[in-house]
Amino acid sequence: MIPPAPPPVADWRTYRRLTPYLKPYRGALLVVLAISLLSTMLGLAQPYLSKLMIDQALLKRDMGALFEIAGVMIGVTIAGFAVNILASYRYVALSAAMLYDIRTALLRHLQTLSPRFYGSFRLGDLVSRMNSDVSDVQRIASDTLLSVVSNLLFFVGCVAMMLWLDWRLFLVSVVLVPASLATFSYYQRRLTALTRDMRERGADLGSLLVDTVMGMRVIASLRAGEHEVARFKAKNDAFIGAMLKMQVASFMTGALPGTLMTAATSAVILYGGWRIIDGGMSIGTLVAFMTYHMRLLSPIQTLMGLTSGLASARVSLGRIFELFDTKPDVVDRPDAPPLERVGALRFDRVAMRYDRDVVLRDIDIIIPAGSLCAILGPSGAGKSTMADLMVRYLDPDSGRITIDGRDLRDCRLDDLRREIILVDQAPYLFNDTIAANIGFALPEVAPEAIADAAHAAGLDGFIARLPDGLETRAGERGAALSAGERQRIVLARALLRKPGILILDEPTSALDGDTEALVAGRLRDALPDATIIVITHKPALADMADHVIRLEEGRAIMTARVEPVHA
Numbered sequence: 001m002i003p004p005a006p007p008p009v010a011d012w013r014t015y016r017r018l019t020p021y022l023k024p025y026r027g028a029l030l031v032v033l034a035i036s037l038l039s040t041m042l043g044l045a046q047p048y049l050s051k052l053m054i055d056q057a058l059l060k061r062d063m064g065a066l067f068e069i070a071g072v073m074i075g076v077t078i079a080g081f082a083v084n085i086l087a088s089y090r091y092v093a094l095s096a097a098m099l100y101d102i103r104t105a106l107l108r109h110l111q112t113l114s115p116r117f118y119g120s121f122r123l124g125d126l127v128s129r130m131n132s133d134v135s136d137v138q139r140i141a142s143d144t145l146l147s148v149v150s151n152l153l154f155f156v157g158c159v160a161m162m163l164w165l166d167w168r169l170f171l172v173s174v175v176l177v178p179a180s181l182a183t184f185s186y187y188q189r190r191l192t193a194l195t196r197d198m199r200e201r202g203a204d205l206g207s208l209l210v211d212t213v214m215g216m217r218v219i220a221s222l223r224a225g226e227h228e229v230a231r232f233k234a235k236n237d238a239f240i241g242a243m244l245k246m247q248v249a250s251f252m253t254g255a256l257p258g259t260l261m262t263a264a265t266s267a268v269i270l271y272g273g274w275r276i277i278d279g280g281m282s283i284g285t286l287v288a289f290m291t292y293h294m295r296l297l298s299p300i301q302t303l304m305g306l307t308s309g310l311a312s313a314r315v316s317l318g319r320i321f322e323l324f325d326t327k328p329d330v331v332d333r334p335d336a337p338p339l340e341r342v343g344a345l346r347f348d349r350v351a352m353r354y355d356r357d358v359v360l361r362d363i364d365i366i367i368p369a370g371s372l373c374a375i376l377g378p379s380g381a382g383k384s385t386m387a388d389l390m391v392r393y394l395d396p397d398s399g400r401i402t403i404d405g406r407d408l409r410d411c412r413l414d415d416l417r418r419e420i421i422l423v424d425q426a427p428y429l430f431n432d433t434i435a436a437n438i439g440f441a442l443p444e445v446a447p448e449a450i451a452d453a454a455h456a457a458g459l460d461g462f463i464a465r466l467p468d469g470l471e472t473r474a475g476e477r478g479a480a481l482s483a484g485e486r487q488r489i490v491l492a493r494a495l496l497r498k499p500g501i502l503i504l505d506e507p508t509s510a511l512d513g514d515t516e517a518l519v520a521g522r523l524r525d526a527l528p529d530a531t532i533i534v535i536t537h538k539p540a541l542a543d544m545a546d547h548v549i550r551l552e553e554g555r556a557i558m559t560a561r562v563e564p565v566h567a
């Protein structure tokens, strides 16, 4: 098998993709930047005030000027403090709102992806992207970006003040800047690649942990604990190795260029001192210049240090946008006319393959509206695939599926998912009460309707025996219930929604004969006009159907039952 190509390393253009999310906050961002500019200007005033203090007050022994300048200095410090707090508060609120928008958009996008995506994408990796990567971006956005902007402003202001005070001294102070920038740029590129590697190893580790926790029962029963620990150790070693490499690169990126800049300080003192002794410069000017020079190092070092954070956020953003770039298998047509009624469902020369394996070919069947239809066939014949096609989790490779003559692709997904409900083979329960699981996402539903649905699914006897009845909790993924109880709860959830077409994929596989007969008997009463399609291996269920579709080697043969159950 050819291994998949490694994902591309995110470059700086990744940040451009944030533009649509920034747009709604343009005005607010400009206000924050204006406040930040004000705070920078206040910070830049301090060294200049010390020059005035030395040259105008101390050297001239002017007490009045001393108090005046000291008063201005205190005022500037207090104002700078207040403006700084305001800028960071406004900025954090703004970045939090923006990241909420990204997370919501991501969640909406993930909801459009088909089961095929969830079958192939590692759960741990997905959780790590939605959690750690988004948090990483949040951390950087709520901290680093404001810091970058204010440090850049401060840097530019410092340079301007230094040039204004003495341009020759400025040239001496920046002589090592090119070497510093070259070192920085080399380590910064290395850092991006290493950060990506570390995130990937982290996702590997996360996936293994999710897999292990979910498979804990199997691990315990097969006594595979040590095997799992060894797998964990290998992944953990790879993660720690990648993290250490990244740390070294991060340190070098932050520290080396700054160290070079510090070396320039001695040159400034030497040249400035010579100019003072020579009479070409005042003491106040050199003191102010040195203060700017020392402060110039701080934004450079901060900016360089921040690059490791920015590189890591860039990688995280890349991983988040990779999810956004995953195209849904089915495309919605929200402009399509609404689906008025749900009629006959037809497979018109439908073919379907996974990768290169053909699963269904030339499927040509009609499921009459209002009928009870059973789909039979050997394991792996493609029955569940047919169900996925009927609810448009997938689109056929060729041919079409129509509802009352209209191609499913020409319907709104919202209409389809309201009218056609699939209860699939793996009943999923949320960690909530049984009532909340049945009435999931229907906050207005009446308790009587939930009780009716539970009755229709044959749950009434079981619920009556529970001390908390419908308010009993289902446990993590329904672990506090038996497989048959879970199956009936998801059936009740579907019945409550009264769909026009209900597809049940092996709905009674975990039920005993009596319970199966009870549930099957109540189905038609619960949905008197609906089309009910049951995928089953159980002859008893198939016997109740009006029509039977038999799948053999990807070709459906439909046989109408001679004696329909419902006359």
Ligand SMILES: Nc1ncnc2c1ncn2[C@@H]1O[C@H](COP(=O)(O)OP(=O)(O)OP(=O)(O)O)[C@@H](O)[C@H]1O
Pocket (backbone or CB within 6 Å): 116, 119, 354, 355, 359, 377, 378, 379, 380, 381, 382, 383, 384, 385, 386
């Ligand atoms: N996501 C997928 N990627 C690749 N192959 C798949 C995928 N899903 C199903 N298949 C393959 O397609 C074939 C049909 O699968 P399907 O689940 O539709 O069969 P089925 O008739 O419902 O089987 P069963 O009765 O065991 O539930 C199988 O060979 C299966 O391995």
